[in-house]
Amino acid sequence: MSAPASTLSKAEVEQFLYTEARLADEGRYDEWESLWADDALYWVPAAGSTDPQRHISVIFDHRSRIALRVAQLKTGKRHSQDPRSNIAHLISNVEILAEDASGTHTSATFLVMESRSRGLTSWAGRVEHTLVRHDGRLLMSRKVVRLVNADRALPTMAFLI
Amino acid sequence: MTAPAPDRSAYRRLIEDDRVHGSLYTDPAVFADEMERIWYRTWVYVGHESEIPKRGDYVVKNIGPQSVIMSRDRRGEVHLLLNRCSHRGNQLCEAARGNTGAIRCQYHGWTFGTDGALLGYPFRQGYGSDTPRSDLGLGRVTRVDSYRGFVFGSFVAEGPTLLEHLGAARDALDRVAGLSPLGRVELTAGWLQHEVRANWKMLVENETDGYHPQFVHSSIFQVGESHVGEVYSEKSAATARDLGGGHTEHDLRPQFRDLDVPLGWFGTTEDRLPEYCRALREAHGDEAAREILVDGSPHIMIFPNLFIAEIQLFVIQPLTVDRTVQHVTPLQFAGAPELNRRLLHQVSGSVGPAGLLLADDSEMYERNQRGVTARSPEWLVLRRGLHRERPDAEGHLAGAATDETTQRAIWRHIRELLTEEAPA
Numbered sequence: 001m002s003a004p005a006s007t008l009s010k011a012e013v014e015q016f017l018y019t020e021a022r023l024a025d026e027g028r029y030d031e032w033e034s035l036w037a038d039d040a041l042y043w044v045p046a047a048g049s050t051d052p053q054r055h056i057s058v059i060f061d062h063r064s065r066i067a068l069r070v071a072q073l074k075t076g077k078r079h080s081q082d083p084r085s086n087i088a089h090l091i092s093n094v095e096i097l098a099e100d101a102s103g104t105h106t107s108a109t110f111l112v113m114e115s116r117s118r119g120l121t122s123w124a125g126r127v128e129h130t131l132v133r134h135d136g137r138l139l140m141s142r143k144v145v146r147l148v149n150a151d152r153a154l155p156t157m158a159f160l161i
Numbered sequence: 162m163t164a165p166a167p168d169r170s171a172y173r174r175l176i177e178d179d180r181v182h183g184s185l186y187t188d189p190a191v192f193a194d195e196m197e198r199i200w201y202r203t204w205v206y207v208g209h210e211s212e213i214p215k216r217g218d219y220v221v222k223n224i225g226p227q228s229v230i231m232s233r234d235r236r237g238e239v240h241l242l243l244n245r246c247s248h249r250g251n252q253l254c255e256a257a258r259g260n261t262g263a264i265r266c267q268y269h270g271w272t273f274g275t276d277g278a279l280l281g282y283p284f285r286q287g288y289g290s291d292t293p294r295s296d297l298g299l300g301r302v303t304r305v306d307s308y309r310g311f312v313f314g315s316f317v318a319e320g321p322t323l324l325e326h327l328g329a330a331r332d333a334l335d336r337v338a339g340l341s342p343l344g345r346v347e348l349t350a351g352w353l354q355h356e357v358r359a360n361w362k363m364l365v366e367n368e369t370d371g372y373h374p375q376f377v378h379s380s381i382f383q384v385g386e387s388h389v390g391e392v393y394s395e396k397s398a399a400t401a402r403d404l405g406g407g408h409t410e411h412d413l414r415p416q417f418r419d420l421d422v423p424l425g426w427f428g429t430t431e432d433r434l435p436e437y438c439r440a441l442r443e444a445h446g447d448e449a450a451r452e453i454l455v456d457g458s459p460h461i462m463i464f465p466n467l468f469i470a471e472i473q474l475f476v477i478q479p480l481t482v483d484r485t486v487q488h489v490t491p492l493q494f495a496g497a498p499e500l501n502r503r504l505l506h507q508v509s510g511s512v513g514p515a516g517l518l519l520a521d522d523s524e525m526y527e528r529n530q531r532g533v534t535a536r537s538p539e540w541l542v543l544r545r546g547l548h549r550e551r552p553d554a555e556g557h558l559a560g561a562a563t564d565e566t567t568q569r570a571i572w573r574h575i576r577e578l579l580t581e582e583a584p585a
Contacts, residue, residue: 044515046351046352046353047257048351049351052509053502053505054349054350054505055350055351055505056350056351056352056353056489056490056491056505056508056509056513057509058353058513058514058515059509059515060506060509060510061510065510068384068385068510068517069517071384072380072381072383072384072385072517075379075380075383075384076380077379077380077383078380078520078521079377079380079521079524079525080520080521080523080524117527117528117531118358118527151257152354153354153355153356153486154353154354154355154356154513154514155355155356155357155358155514156355156357156514156515156520156523156524156527157514157515157520158514158515158520158521158524161515
């Protein structure tokens with residue numbers, strides 16, 4: 001099966017995902033936030049949830065709440081990230097799935113190692129992005145993080161996954 | 162194996178009126194005692210009837226480390242069954258929920274009704290004339306009762322009734338139900354499960370702790386539009402109440418009555434939820450509806466595991482002495498779709514592992530758990546507001562919004578349960 005026709009190259013997509021992950025890992029919150037389009041959704045569904053308007057989510061942030069989340073992290077008083085967790089995102093299995101009027105839809109798998117006083121926590125799953133070009137820059141308008149253990153009790157996850 | 166538990170009289174020494182010993186949070190033997198004398202004895206909240214609306218519906222719930230199937234049988238009755246095959250002990254339900262005519266054990270094919278009765282087993286001739294039946298139903302939580310659809314279970318046959326156990330806390334369940342134009346809470350918006358490395362009592366004590374929000378949640382008060390901070394200030398009119406039976410409440414009504422704005426408690430106004438307000442007035446009349454809309458939803462910790470925090474409901478599940486899961490769902494009200502959408506949106510931002518509020522509470526639980534392992538000082542101090550707490554108009558001991566009246570009330574009840582002689 002060949003990849004669908006896309007105005008973005010696989011290399012461009014990979015570079016975007018790596019950059020996003022690195023900015024999150026390094027706690028460069030403003031730069032991470034600047035990767036979002038104005039019309040944005042950051043969604044980490046709970047297990048079995050297909051409709052975030054009817055079911056609770058781990059994260060369901062539209063653009064304004066993404067800004068609130070970042071602003072809270074930057075206060076220095078977001079205790080669950082003060083001190084920041086040490087984070088390493090590993091991104092793999094990057095694919096361009098489709099492209100339509102809303103943007104280029106990509107899928108990748110991820111593994112995140114998080115270290116803080118609690119100990120070492122591993123997070124894994126699939127991440128789907130919708131990427132759009134705006135004024136020559138690549139931005140994300142949608143990021144969905146599907147945790148492999150969304151159906152289990154999760155530890156605190158206050159970093160940007 | 163755990164170390165020998167402190168004898169009953171030791172708990173009188175470990176739990177004083179205004180301070181408690183750190184080992185109560187860290188000693189596995191204490192945890193074992195708590196399971197037997199608290200969790201497997203008193204009424205514990207399990208689930209809500211709205212989670213199993215149809216006959217044959219079931220959900221897997223818990224009482225502490227015990228897995229419990231809450232089911233509705235084919236006659237419509239609710240049961241609390243232990244999630245264990247009566248044959249050789251296999252866990253029965255792996256899925257978190259479902260609808261079925263019979264619960265089937267995948268190990269040897271024994272089947273049970275949703276009422277827990279043994280229905281049958283394959284290859285009957287293997288048992289000869291000795292055919293097991295009536296004595297091999299599923300284990301069950303001994304007593305099951307519900308109030309306003311909130312289902313509770315108790316593992317002992319004798320003891321206070323559910324209504325006696327709820328006591329003054331019952332009023333809070335009435336208030337919650339009253340926020341629905343149809344008088345019914347519906348828990349239909351799904352659950353988050355958030356695990357913390359902390360003792361369950363850290364959570365219970367924090368739920369009606371009015372002292373911490375200004376510090377633990379200062380980051381979100383600083384950047385958000387929330388008015389919650391004022392409720393937990395020195396100037397707040399809210400009170401910390403001991404409702405008896407280990408139940409504690411942060412009574413926010415005085416603060417909201419001062420504000421005197423319908424839906425002020427929810428940080429919004431009537432014109433944003435016109436359909437809901439109209440339905441509530443039609444249901445209760447103008448005056449009563451206004452009172453409900455001003456007073457808002459309660460903030461109450463129903464001992465030992467049901468915490469209703471205005472717009473969401475938490476269930477606390479102890480796993481081990483230093484591991485606890487908080488299950489949380491947005492409150493949803495029958496006949497109030499407009500309100501429900503907003504509630505869901507707000508709750509999604511606040512609670513769970515990434516919640517703008519709860520992630521920081523949970524960070525504190527875990528730091529607290531690490532802290533109390535220190536060798537010295539051995540005690541936690543619960544003295545705040547001792548000099549100013551008084552019985553209120555209803556006879557409940559009440560302190561200021563930031564007082565530790567509630568923590569002392571929780572510990573008095575725990576001490577009573579841990580030192581009580583077990584019934585013969």
